[in-house]
Amino acid sequence: MPALSIILVNYKVPHFLEQCLLSVEAGSAGLDVEVIVVDNASGDGSIEHLSLRFPSVRFLASEQNLGFGKACNWGFRESRGRYILFLNPDTLLSEDTLRRSIEFLESKPQAGAVGIRMIDGAGKFLPESKRAFPHPVTALYKMIGLSALFPRSPRFARYYLGHLSPREDHSIDVVAGAYFLVRRSVLEQVGTFDEQFFMYGEDIDLSYRIQQAGYINYYFSGSTILHFKGESTQKQHFRYVKLFYGAMRQFVQKHRLHNGLFTLGIQGAIGLRAMIALLRRGIDQISIPVLDWVWILATFLAVRLGWSAYVRPDVHYPENLTLPIISYALFFFLITLFSGSRSIPFRWRKFWKAMILSTGLLLVTYSLLPESYRYSRGIVVFGALFSVAVLALWRLFLLRLQLLSRSTESRLQFPVVLIGTAAGCRNLQQLYPEQPAAAFIQLEPDSSPEQLSRRLKEYNQLIRFSDVVFCSGDLSYQQMFSLMEQWGRRFSYRFYAPGTKSILPLRTR
Numbered sequence: 442m443p444a445l446s447i448i449l450v451n452y453k454v455p456h457f458l459e460q461c462l463l464s465v466e467a468g469s470a471g472l473d474v475e476v477i478v479v480d481n482a483s484g485d486g487s488i489e490h491l492s493l494r495f496p497s498v499r500f501l502a503s504e505q506n507l508g509f510g511k512a513c514n515w516g517f518r519e520s521r522g523r524y525i526l527f528l529n530p531d532t533l534l535s536e537d538t539l540r541r542s543i544e545f546l547e548s549k550p551q552a553g554a555v556g557i558r559m560i561d562g563a564g565k566f567l568p569e570s571k572r573a574f575p576h577p578v579t580a581l582y583k584m585i586g587l588s589a590l591f592p593r594s595p596r597f598a599r600y601y602l603g604h605l606s607p608r609e610d611h612s613i614d615v616v617a618g619a620y621f622l623v624r625r626s627v628l629e630q631v632g633t634f635d636e637q638f639f640m641y642g643e644d645i646d647l648s649y650r651i652q653q654a655g656y657i658n659y660y661f662s663g664s665t666i667l668h669f670k671g672e673s674t675q676k677q678h679f680r681y682v683k684l685f686y687g688a689m690r691q692f693v694q695k696h697r698l699h700n701g702l703f704t705l706g707i708q709g710a711i712g713l714r715a716m717i718a719l720l721r722r723g724i725d726q727i728s729i730p731v732l733d734w735v736w737i738l739a740t741f742l743a744v745r746l747g748w749s750a751y752v753r754p755d756v757h758y759p760e761n762l763t764l765p766i767i768s769y770a771l772f773f774f775l776i777t778l779f780s781g782s783r784s785i786p787f788r789w790r791k792f793w794k795a796m797i798l799s800t801g802l803l804l805v806t807y808s809l810l811p812e813s814y815r816y817s818r819g820i821v822v823f824g825a826l827f828s829v830a831v832l833a834l835w836r837l838f839l840l841r842l843q844l845l846s847r848s849t850e851s852r853l854q855f856p857v858v859l860i861g862t863a864a865g866c867r868n869l870q871q872l873y874p875e876q877p878a879a880a881f882i883q884l885e886p887d888s889s890p891e892q893l894s895r896r897l898k899e900y901n902q903l904i905r906f907s908d909v910v911f912c913s914g915d916l917s918y919q920q921m922f923s924l925m926e927q928w929g930r931r932f933s934y935r936f937y938a939p940g941t942k943s944i945l946p947l948r949t950r
Contacts, residue, residue, distance in 0.1 A: 861912025
């Protein structure tokens with residue numbers, strides 16, 4: 442009997458699954474592990490391909506999409522391990538994750554299930570690594586955004602247990618389904634995933650039943666995994682909203698934790714989030730430039746009134762000054778529009794470049810106009826400067842509400858920095874034969890984190906780049922995750938494993 446059975450459910454994510462299995466392979470050294478993959482009728486040929494590359498993995502092919510819980514249960518029935526790990530395919534494990542989390546579970550006799558510290562594809566800690574049960578008040582704070590405004594409050598951020606340090610181990614309510622480690626004996630006692638939950642909510646329900654049976658669920662901080670969900674899940678999409686909040690409602694109704702007000706609140710949340718999803722589409726495609734123009738026009742007119750009333754009340758401006766001011770504002774707006782202020786993905790560097798260029802061109806154009814059209818240099822200068830400040834605040838607001846995306850497209854943004862050996866760099870270049878050698882900047886992985894950071898900064902000053910590609914064959918997953926957390930959101934991080942033909946994430950929007 443193997444000590445650990447790892448069960449993954451695949452649905453049309455062959456590239457994620459491939460690299461996930463490679464990380465599982467690296468972390469299984471010295472352990473007695475069996476790996477079972479349940480394919481939910483992907484129909485993309487991924488199982489045929491991956492079964493050849495991973496002959497020790499058992500692949501179970503379903504003829505229909507069973508949903509997450511039902512597929513996991515099938516995998517569990519086919520497993521033999523003393524410990525069971527339900528693992529998402531869009532994850533990468535550190536080399537010590539399996540060993541250390543099993544040791545932690547063994548050290549806690551009353552432990553029911555164990556979750557792990559997770560980061561997203563930008564190196565940011567994922568708050569769903571530790572969660573509370575969706576009590577009506579807790580869910581309300583999350584739905585109306587108080588948990589995001591006060592992320593460390595024991596009251597408002599209770600849904601994600603924000604008051605508990607992510608760097609320490611804790612007893613928690615909900616273990617995330619992305620990494621759900623549990624004893625077989627516990628599942629045999631309380632049952633496996635409730636198959637009524639098609640997607641979302643299964644982990645909450647199983648965590649609740651484990652806790653009700655007298656066990657303690659734990660969050661383990663001693664190792665880190667990467668979960669691409671933070672980038673790949675379209676949380677503003679209406680289907681996600683309906684499934685997520687519908688699963689929450691299903692959970693509270695099943696266990697009779699609800700009341701009429703909470704049920705009404707859930708329905709209201711679904712409607713509200715659906716409206717936000719539609720609003721987001723409109724803002725992203727149409728409303729942002731329209732509102733940019735409104736902000737710029739309002740700013741120029743406000744500067745014109747303030748300038749004539751408080752700065753230069755001694756100057757008599759023409760009565761028809763409003764029309765020229767509108768013209769200057771419109772000209773400034775058009776320059777910002779065509780100079781890259783709305784570039785996708787959003788980058789502050791591109792935004793500030795666009796703002797500097799737009800302000801400079803406005804002033805140059807103003808200086809070249811006939812004197813009869815140059816009413817006030819001060820109004821034009823400060824109108825442009827204050828417009829830049831207003832647009833920057835407007836961008837911050839949009840980013841905060843996730844109505845503006847920093848995500849990257851599937852293609853690499855050249856030039857790129859590759860952290861790996863020369864061989865790894867050559868393998869990567871073969872995927873992009875149209876790119877010159879100068880488009881790939883190689884950094885050796887044997888440098889210390891401080892040296893890598895210094896060299897990365899030096900290259901970024903000489904050659905502007907946004908993408909950093911880690912070669913997993915040359916760098917440990919622990920090193921990669923540590924560097925991502927250290928560097929933060931300054932770069933877009935990609936992962937390339939030698940022998941594969943893809944770079945993750947393939948798509949982050």
